[in-house]
Amino acid sequence: MSLPSLAIISRHAPHGTAHGQEALDLALVSGTFGQAITLFFIGDGVYQLLQHQQTDMIGRKNYSKTFAALDFYDVSQPVVCTESLAQRGISSESLCIEANLQPPENWRALLNNFDQIVTF
Amino acid sequence: MSLPSLAIISRHAPHGTAHGQEALDLALVSGTFGQAITLFFIGDGVYQLLQHQQTDMIGRKNYSKTFAALDFYDVSQPVVCTESLAQRGISSESLCIEANLQPPENWRALLNNFDQIVTF
């Protein structure tokens, strides 16, 4: 039996809370365990993917730089809800990585493919 | 110089978190110190005032019973935003106390009368 696949939904803005960072940590560890794992971004979670974040002045880790390394950790390309981007006036060019942009109907169809789902 | 008056804005639903209870605790203590103090309810905070709450099964304190005793603690009648009630389909008859129901324009005018404002 193959390992169950895991979807991690990240839905909070970065830096204010530890949610985004802890979702990413779980993704990286799952990847090294050989688990099929994908990050899903929805709602304010999409703000985590903005480029040009500079967190020195607020003393938080700029973990947005780690998204570029997901591939290295065997974590597949993140799935991003285009409706959440549009509601926030974010264009795909202002994201820090190439993401798998999907409208809600595809977003939920992709989500349904996973064996387990956790949210942060 | 008289003591500054204090407005305490309560805006979270009850029981899920400690916010509502801790706002009320502050109100009661302030009252015993002779501070002019008023509770303001807006957003999901208005759910705190629903009657018929029975919290035994969830192990939280049913502090909604304490609202009836505010007067005893020299805390004035709570101010409730009628827009928040309407959005949630709550009629004034389903509240556990007689509150000072005000539309947003009066709600904010009353708020402006206080020297200090804190939110929970």
Next chain:
Amino acid sequence: MARFSLLITSSPVDDQGVVTAINFARAALAANHQLCGIFFYGPGTHNANSLQLVPTDEFQPYSAWLELAAQGIPLHVCVTAAARRGILSETEANEQDSVSYNLTPPFQASGLGQFIELMNSADRVVQF
């Protein structure tokens, strides 16, 4: 008979999930299901703080977790998430020259890999 693992990301005081989680765990055991283990992560690691002092007329989440552990359910705590929230095992406290510590058995200091194992051995994972 199904195998459940629970992921707890709610703090006992400032979130809603803990009473629900404990009632769910009890109901699962009552129905003869198996609980592979409970993993505490993020704000959920606050559950492992042994110094919690809740008024006696209210629900005692810490005691309720201990009761589940007494029935053989492993309680795993993500040590990284816990440490930044001020929840330290005796070993970690010693490394910091602290005589005080607040993560004690039956709560176990674990890593995220433990959650992956709990997930892989369960039929259902439920998060609270």
Next chain:
Amino acid sequence: MARFSLLITSSPVDDQGVVTAINFARAALAANHQLCGIFFYGPGTHNANSLQLVPTDEFQPYSAWLELAAQGIPLHVCVTAAARRGILSETEANEQDSVSYNLTPPFQASGLGQFIELMNSADRVVQF
């Protein structure tokens, strides 16, 4: 010269307010304003937990509070709100037969009345 009191209701890890509060306090002192005191309530009482172990490359809220205290700013913690969140002074810990405790000076175990006093002696109260 104005007198400020700060009310901290944000937890250091799971809320946003603490870095802002500390920067605000430093800026107020730099502009020669007075800080009457800082009161920790609700989830904000987590700031007083002496066992917090934050990765060294990140902002250390606990040390930052201690630096403010070293400049003579009183740090008051609501003892009721803290106790239910697992933050105990040595006195309280002794009453519970616990050898461990995690609320130590310069943080002071206080009651809500202390917040009222801080509010009454300040020109401005700012909440974070």
Next chain:
Amino acid sequence: MILHILTESPGTDTFRQCFASISQGDGLLLIQNGVYMNTEHQMFSPVAKIFALAADRQARGLTDLSPEINLIDYAEFVELTLKYDKTVTW
């Protein structure tokens, strides 16, 4: 088929994210502040079967219940997680 477990009230972004993620045939279980939802709030019912944890409604003093919502206890909550393939907690 996913069992969506909703813990937040209708005014939150969480509520909207849950709504956006429900597919035809999924289940929706309201717990904690999620029980403030009534079917008038959103048109969930054509898509998903809706359940609510009775204890959480009672705690919050909620008496009016729309007929599309099925009240359940903790034993039924456990069974429900097994009737669907997986759960997601919002």
Next chain:
Amino acid sequence: MILHILTESPGTDTFRQCFASISQGDGLLLIQNGVYMNTEHQMFSPVAKIFALAADRQARGLTDLSPEINLIDYAEFVELTLKYDKTVTW
């Protein structure tokens, strides 16, 4: 005159509560996730003067700024709390 300090993003109920509580002549200071607000989100500007904490915008990678929003640093934040009669943090 109140200085409203907004810490949450435009999708939240907090944001709407803050908006509902602002009177003519009040100030609005965006900090933390509040900086995600842009004036296109809501019509705050006719009512209140709007400020945003530069450090929090920078941390979140926000570069486009509408002309109605005045960027400030912490020293100006302190001064701003004294220009208004009182503050409220949302």
